[in-house]
Amino acid sequence: MIIKNIVIVGGGSAGWMTATTLLSQFPDKKITLVESPNISTIGVGESTVAGGQSGFNGIINWFDLVNIKDEFMPHTDAIHKLSIGFEDFYYKDSGRFHYPFGIPYTFNHKSRMNDWYYKKIRYPETPVSDYANCFYPAMALVNQNKSLFNENFSVTQGRKDLEKDATNNQVQLLSEFSYQLDATKLGIWLRDKYCKARYGKNFTHILAEVKDIPLNEKGIKHLALDSGQKLTGDLFIDCTGFRSLLLGQTFKVPFNSLEKLIPNNSAWATKIPYTNPEKQIVNYTNCTAIENGWVWEIPLWSRMGSGYVFSDKFVSSEDALKEFKKALIKKGYKNVEDLEYRLIPMKCGSHSQLWVKNTCAIGLSAGFIEPLHSNGLHSTHEFIFNLVRVLAQGRINQWDRQCFTASCYYGFNKFSALVALTYTLSHRDDTEYWRDIQNRDSPDVLKPQLACGYGTFFDQKMLRGEYNTQGALPCMSAGMNWNPTDIHTLKYYNTFDDFDQTYSFYINQLNSRKKKWNKEVKNFMSPYQYLKKYIHRG
Ligand code: FAD
DSSP states (O other), rough: OOOEEEEEOOSOOOOHHHHHHHHHHHSSSSEEHHHHSOOOOOOOOOOOSSSEEEEEEEEHHHHHHHOOOGGGGGGTEEEEEEEEEEEEETTTTTTTTESSSSSOTTOOOOOGGGHHHHHHHSSSSSSSTHHHHOOOTTHHHHHOOSSSOOTTOOOOHTTOOOSSSOOOSSHHHHHOEEEEEEEEHHHHHIIIIIHHHHGGGEEEEEEOOOOOOOTTEEEEEOEETSSOEEOOOOOOEEEOOOOOOOIIIIIIOOOEOTTTTOOOEEEEEEEOSSSHHHHHSSSEEEEEEEEEEEEEEEEEEEEEEEEEEOTTTOHHHHHHHHHHHHHHHHHOOOOGSSSOEEEEEEOOOSSSSSSSSTEEEEEGGGGOGGGGGHHHHHHHHHHHHHHHHHTTTTOHHHHHHHHHHHHHHHHHHHHHHHHHHHHTTOOOOHHHHHHHHSSSOOOOOGHHHTTTSTTSHHHHHHTTTOOOOSSSSHHHHHHHOOOOHHHHHHHHHOOOOTTHHHHHHHHHHHHHHHHHHHHHHHTOHHHHIIIIIIISSO
């Protein structure tokens, strides 16, 4: 099978990101995107992730691939994002810790990751949030609400090699970032300023609804549109959102739910006007655990996006809305009753095959992990990249189709494990919802992590590479007060005797480095000031 003529169904951010990528990477192919003028897009999707950890690529890798710099920012309400804050996940009112982007800065010496655990053992009152503060320079910016960028440090410069051992502007050079943006506006911007403006002659945009999908031995014979037109193609890409019109409804590919791993299946979403943007525009997404799920706060340039992700097995939608409003009021938001709220059912999981005959799926129609770690657009561009790699082979057979599914699954499953870990490590027991989570067996996907836990000696595990110091695990685990070593383990392994002598030097080093980072950014602009002056002018 040789693919020259590609038809994308759906004009949400998945459809437009797919069109953008294919047009940029395969200028010789003919791309058509058909979207219904009557079926709206999902209308949420605001927080994205950076690359660098656990081998994930971030949204910036995708922007680089399609040669987009930060020109989209003013059109998509975008601001920079450095971290995700997790509040009250460990137990009720346990407070917030951060999981920042980038690679933990460890003096270029792997085992120095241990220092923080020794610090925690030596000074048990050390808050769990201190782990990120000690290893991620970005936390100096997050904690003081300072912009990663300023007059002397641009977005382009920030994308350069972050690994180099910088002596100046250390915080900036060592910090990775992504964006908080309006995914719907991103889709529109990609449509007008990228697909149509740059690639007009290879690209056709059709506003119509797909009404019928006759099949033949190749898969889809054509798409019958409500306009009467019949669309043929070599490859059809399903970007129809949770409907999954092609892969799910037409080919009836089974859906593997993530319900056992991650409990939530619904969300209330709202948009909140700012009362004090200078203070409210922060460079992180905040997630707060409440009675039956968690509340997101994602600051964009013109407003705050917020929502309550919950499981309707434990609370009715009406009661969930009450809980959401109560949480917003507790956070200090005003006029909560006047806001508009939208209920969004979520289908969490993925189809068992992502490419069948002449049809593959990208975006919500392929799979979705609830948004706790901002996965949506991430999976979208990762799946698109996997598609690009397959298409680059030229000729496609079943092996290639299966490679696509397998490579999408690889990243998707790793990410699901990260989200599941946040629930697995929770000790909340204030409602039936949290008690149910606590009593669930640990998911198989987390078994390797479990094996690195209690009863093993951290140094040895780490030296053998079994405890990934670069990944999310140490940061999320430390934040949830689950550490791979403790005083008993040290005694048991006979490494306790020279504790103070050996480790006080490193503990001091951790502390003074943190102080230095905080000092370094003290006079930086706030995100609001920077964005107003350089990005969202006027
Ligand atoms: P949609 O936006 O639903 O688009 C579907 C398209 O298909 C529409 O254009 C529709 O018109 C078209 N269509 C459907 N049927 C037909 C038909 N018969 N004929 C023609 N066209 C048709 N992602 C993040 O990265 N960060 C987040 O913080 C985040 N938060 C989220 C919160 C929630 C509660 C949910 C549910 C999702 C969140 N996401 C997030 C995911 C994000 O919203 C999606 O990944 C992203 O918007 C892509 O959606 P989509 O394009 O796949 O689907």
